[in-house]
Amino acid sequence: METVIKVENLRKVYKLGTEKVIALGSINLEIHKGEICCILGTSGSGKSTLLNMLAGLEKPTKGHIYIGKHDIPKLNEKQLAKLRQKQIGFVFQSYNLLPALTAQENVGLPLMFRGVSKAKRNKAAKEMLVHVGLGKRLKHKPTQMSGGQQQRVGIARAFVCKPQIVFADEPTGNLDTKTTKEVMDIMVGICRQYQMTLVLVTHDPSIAQYADRIVTLIDGAIVSDVENQSIAEPVYQDTGKTKSGEDSPAPENSNMEDGQLSDVSSQPETIQQEAGSQNPDKDFNGGIEG
Amino acid sequence: MKISDQIIMCLQNLFRRKVRTALTVFGVIIGTCAIVVMVSLGVGMQASQDAMLAEMGDLTMIEINNYSGRDENGEKLILNDEVLHKIQQMNHVDVVTPFYQPQNAWGAFALYGGNSKRYKAELYNIYGVYPEALEKMGFKLEKGEYFSNTQGDTIEILVGGYFPYDFEDTRKKRNNTVRYWETKADGSMPDPFIDIMNEKKLVLQIKESGKENGKTIDLKAKGVGVLQYDGKSYETRYGIFISTTQLKKLEEKYNKLNNIKVSEDDKNNYTTAKVKVTDMKYVEEVQAAIDEMGFDTYSMEDIRKPMQEQARKQQMTLGGLGAISLFVAALSITNTMVMSIYERTREIGVMKVLGCMVGNIRSVFLMEAGTIGFMGGVIGIALSYIISYIINIVGNGLTGGFSGGMMGGGFYMGMGGSGMAQTSIIPWWLALGALVFSTLIGLISGYSPANRAVKISALEAIKNE
Numbered sequence: 124m125e126t127v128i129k130v131e132n133l134r135k136v137y138k139l140g141t142e143k144v145i146a147l148g149s150i151n152l153e154i155h156k157g158e159i160c161c162i163l164g165t166s167g168s169g170k171s172t173l174l175n176m177l178a179g180l181e182k183p184t185k186g187h188i189y190i191g192k193h194d195i196p197k198l199n200e201k202q203l204a205k206l207r208q209k210q211i212g213f214v215f216q217s218y219n220l221l222p223a224l225t226a227q228e229n230v231g232l233p234l235m236f237r238g239v240s241k242a243k244r245n246k247a248a249k250e251m252l253v254h255v256g257l258g259k260r261l262k263h264k265p266t267q268m269s270g271g272q273q274q275r276v277g278i279a280r281a282f283v284c285k286p287q288i289v290f291a292d293e294p295t296g297n298l299d300t301k302t303t304k305e306v307m308d309i310m311v312g313i314c315r316q317y318q319m320t321l322v323l324v325t326h327d328p329s330i331a332q333y334a335d336r337i338v339t340l341i342d343g344a345i346v347s348d349v350e351n352q353s354i355a356e357p358v359y360q361d362t363g364k365t366k367s368g369e370d371s372p373a374p375e376n377s378n379m380e381d382g383q384l385s386d387v388s389s390q391p392e393t394i395q396q397e398a399g400s401q402n403p404d405k406d407f408n409g410g411i412e413g
Numbered sequence: 414m415k416i417s418d419q420i421i422m423c424l425q426n427l428f429r430r431k432v433r434t435a436l437t438v439f440g441v442i443i444g445t446c447a448i449v450v451m452v453s454l455g456v457g458m459q460a461s462q463d464a465m466l467a468e469m470g471d472l473t474m475i476e477i478n479n480y481s482g483r484d485e486n487g488e489k490l491i492l493n494d495e496v497l498h499k500i501q502q503m504n505h506v507d508v509v510t511p512f513y514q515p516q517n518a519w520g521a522f523a524l525y526g527g528n529s530k531r532y533k534a535e536l537y538n539i540y541g542v543y544p545e546a547l548e549k550m551g552f553k554l555e556k557g558e559y560f561s562n563t564q565g566d567t568i569e570i571l572v573g574g575y576f577p578y579d580f581e582d583t584r585k586k587r588n589n590t591v592r593y594w595e596t597k598a599d600g601s602m603p604d605p606f607i608d609i610m611n612e613k614k615l616v617l618q619i620k621e622s623g624k625e626n627g628k629t630i631d632l633k634a635k636g637v638g639v640l641q642y643d644g645k646s647y648e649t650r651y652g653i654f655i656s657t658t659q660l661k662k663l664e665e666k667y668n669k670l671n672n673i674k675v676s677e678d679d680k681n682n683y684t685t686a687k688v689k690v691t692d693m694k695y696v697e698e699v700q701a702a703i704d705e706m707g708f709d710t711y712s713m714e715d716i717r718k719p720m721q722e723q724a725r726k727q728q729m730t731l732g733g734l735g736a737i738s739l740f741v742a743a744l745s746i747t748n749t750m751v752m753s754i755y756e757r758t759r760e761i762g763v764m765k766v767l768g769c770m771v772g773n774i775r776s777v778f779l780m781e782a783g784t785i786g787f788m789g790g791v792i793g794i795a796l797s798y799i800i801s802y803i804i805n806i807v808g809n810g811l812t813g814g815f816s817g818g819m820m821g822g823g824f825y826m827g828m829g830g831s832g833m834a835q836t837s838i839i840p841w842w843l844a845l846g847a848l849v850f851s852t853l854i855g856l857i858s859g860y861s862p863a864n865r866a867v868k869i870s871a872l873e874a875i876k877n878e
Contacts, residue, residue: 180766180872200771208768219763219875223429235418236769280767 127288127320128154128177133186135172135343146172147343150186156287157318159311161334161351165326169343171292174324178211178290179203190288208237212281212319214291214310218273220265220280226252227261230279237284244283251279255309271302278310288320295330307333414773423780430753434785437742437749441789441851442796444739449797449847450804451735453837455728460838462720463693466713470645471551473507475688475700475712483707490707493681500688503702505695508549511657511683512648513541515664517673518619522663524570524634524653525616526580526607534579534607536617539653541660541683547571550689552649557610557638563656568617568634568663570609571654574642577605579651609636619667630666657683739851742789743858750782750862754869761866762874771867778863779856786855790848794839797847801837808836 130152137144146169154160164170175181177188179195188195193206207213212233220229227248234244252261255275265273274294281289294310295303311333314321323334331337332353339347427434466472477500479492492511501509522536544560560569575593582589591605609615617634621627640649648654655663661680668675690699696714703710754761761774 175872178766180870180875204765204768204770206768207766211768213766215763215875219759219766221760221763223425232764233767236414236764236767236773238415238418240415241418 125156126153127156127158127190128152128322129187129189130177131187131189133173133176133188134184135169135176135181136184145343147176147183150343150345152338152345152348154320154322156320157314158336159314159321159323159334161323161325161331161337162340163325163328163331163337164340167342168340170324170326170340172343173340174290174292174322177322178213179206204236208233208284210287212284212286212289214274214277214281214289214294216293216296218265218270218277218297220273220276222265225262225264226257226268226276226279229265229276230283232280233284247283248279251283252276254313255279269302270298271305274298274302274306275309278306278313282313282317282319285317286319288322289314291321291323293325294323295325295327303330414770419773419777419780423777423784426753426757426777427781427784433749433752437745437785438789438792440742440745441739441786441855442793444735444742444854445790445793445847445851446735446797446800447738448732448735448850449794449839449843450800450837451731452728452843453797453801453839454804455724455731456840456843457836457838458727459721459724460835462717462724466717466720468645469716470713471689472693472713472717473690473696474550475690475696475703475710475714476512477686477688477703478684478709478711479682479686480684489678491678491681492683492686492708496706497683497686500686500703503699505691505699507689507691508546509686509688510543510546510550511541512685512687513657513660513683514539514685515541515660515667516684517671517675518622518664518667521620521622521667523618523620524580525618525631526609526612526614528614530614530616531583532580532606533583534576534581536653538573538647538651539655539660540648541657542654544569544656547654550687551643553641553643555639555641557636560637560656563658566633568632568655568659569637570617570634571638571640572609572636573640573648573650573652575650576653577607577609577639580606582606609639612636617663619663619670621670622667628670630670632663739854743854746782746785746855746858747862749785750778750859751865753781754778754862754866757866758869758874760874761869762871765869765871766875775863775867778866779859782859782863783852783855786858787848787852789855790851793851794844794847797844798839801839804837805835 130150133147133150133152135145135147137146150173162170162173172181176183177190177195179198182196186196190206190210193202195203195206198206220226221232224232227245230248230251231239231241231244234247235241239247249258249261252258255278257272257275257279260268260272263272265276268276274297278294281291289310291310295306298306307330310321313319321334323330325331332351334351337347337349337351338345463472477492479490483489497509497511500506520535520537522539524534524536526532544563547559555574557571559571563569578591578593580590591603593602593605595603597603607615615634615636617632619630619632621629640652640654643649667673688699688703690696696712697718700710700712700714764774765771
C-alpha cells in the first residue's frame, strides 16, 4: 500500500520559561493513500500539534515528516506554499471563510492562489458547492449561512484542488449533532469517492468511527493504532435537491483497496515539478468529476 | 496568483473599508495639493521674473567690454577678431560680433542727404559689427536687407528704426526736424526727410576734430536697411550699423586726417562685443568662460541669478511646508495599513494555509498602500489645478500685492502690467513628479506593514480563540 505520509521520530518540546513541556514524544506513523485516519485524543494530548506539524504550520524539534519525497520541516515558505496549493487541503474547526467573499469565491481561493483563471475556478467552485449541496448558495456570504453550511463551504474549499491529503482539525467542533453527521458524511464521502487521504483530528470518539484507522494519543505518545472495526457508513441525509444520486458514495467505496477510481491529479507530485514552468491551468482539470 | 487577481483583491480590500480608505486618501490629497500648489507658486514666481527680465533685455546675450583691460599678469588684453573667433568656437555660443565704437572718432561722422547736403544727421551711435551676425543676434529688419557688399568703397549702413528722424534740415533754424510722434491723420508714422534706402545722394562725412570748418572727407554711402525697433534696446532705435571692415577704414581715414597715431593692438581692439548663447541656461557657463579670459562681461544672468537664487529658496521653503503635510499623510497610510493587518490577521493566516505565496500577500498589501498614494496623488493634482486656477484669477486681481510683494518690489510693479505672468504655474513635470512621489510615499509607507503581514504566523492566525 502506498504511503502518503511518513512520520519518523517526531518530537516537539515547548519551552515555557525554564520548564520544558514535551508535547510529542517520539512519534512514528505511516498514513497510506486513501486512508481515513483519525487522530484521537483529549485536549493537551498533542494531537493538534501533530496535525500542525504534518501540515508544515509548525516546525518540530526533531524528526522527519515525509509527504511524497519532501521532508516537510526542511521546506521553506515558498515550497510549503507550493505543496499546500497542490497536495494539501485544510478543513478548520471555525471554518475560516473570508467574510468578504461569497461561497463561490471562498471555494475558488486555493485555485486563485494557484493562478487559475476566474472563469475556470468559478466553474470548479460551483461544481464543488453543488457536490456538497450548496448549489443554491453560490453568491451567499458566510454571514448569511448557518454553521453547517459554512463548514460545507469549508469542505468544498479543501477539496476543490483535489489534493492528495486533506487535514481536518476538529471539523465538527462547532456543530450540533445532526449537522455533525451531515458534514462528516459529506467529507468522508468525497474522500472515499476520490481516494483521498483524510487526516482527522478530534477528541470525539463518535467522530472517530468514520475513520478506517484510529490513532489514539495520550500525553504526546501513541497509545493505540488500530483498524476501525465498525466504520460508520457515510449516508447523505440532507444535502439539497441539487445533489444528484450518483454523488452519494456507494457502500463499496468504503473498501479502500479497490482501485476503481483513477484520479490523475491525486497522484503524488514533486514540488520541483510544480515549481517549474508548468501552466497552472494545465494540470487542473476543472473540478471533481468522476 | 495572477496579477489581475491581486489587483482585484487589493481593490476589494480598499473598498471594504471605504471610510478609512477615503480618509487616508484625503490625507494624501492634502499633502499632494500642498506640495504642488506651493511649488507652482515658486514656478510662477520664477516665470514672472524671467518675463520681467526679458522685458529689460535679451536673456541670452552676453556683453563683453574691454577698455584697455589687463590680465592678471599685467599684459594688455586685446579683444580682437582672433579672440572673438575663439569665443565663437565655444560650446553653446550662437553668434559673436563686436559692437565696436571708435573711441577717438566719436562725433566725427555725419550723414548727409538731399540736394547740396541739405539734410544732416550726426552719427553718434555708430556700431561696427560683423555683417553676417546681425540677423543671428535677433535684430529684425523693418525693410531692406542686412548687408550686401561691405568690401567696396560705398559705405553700407543699416540704421535703427527711429534714426531717420535724426535728420535735420540745415536750411532752417527752427522747426528743422520731423518729429516721429506727430503722426499722420491715419495714425501712421510721419515720413522723415530722407528715405534712407532710396536716397541717391547719401554721403558720409568725416570731419577734422576740434575745428568749425576743418578739413572733411566725403564718402559715398548707401542705406541697405532699417531695423525694427524691438521696444527695449537703444541700438535698434537710434543705432547705425556698419561692418567692422568699413568702420575701421573710416577710423583710419579720420586718424590720418587728425594725425593721430594708433598702435596696432589698439587698432584691432574692439571695446565692446556681444555674444548670443543658444539658450538661457548656458549663459552662466559661457559667461564664466569669457571671464576666465580676463574680460569684463555683463549679462541679464547677473541680475537673474540672485533673483533665481532667492526664488529657489522660497520654492524650497514652500515645498518643504508641503512636504510636511505629505509626511503626515505617509504616517496615516502606515497607520491604516497596520490597522488593516491587525484586522486581517486571521484572513492572512488562512490565505497562507490555503497555499497563498507570501510574495503575493506582500504585493497585495503594497498595492493597497500604493493605490492609496496613487489615488491621493491623482485627486490631489486635479485639485491643485483647480486651486492654481483660482489663485491665478484672484492673484491677477491683486497684482503686485502677492507676487510683486513677494519678490520684493516696487521694481516689479514699476514694470507695469506687461509682465503679467500667472502667479501659480503647474508644469507637466510637477504634476507627474507629484504623482510618482505620492505613489512612492504610499509604497514606502506600506512596506513595513506589508512585511509584517508576511511574517504573520499562519498557526497563530488560525488558532481557535
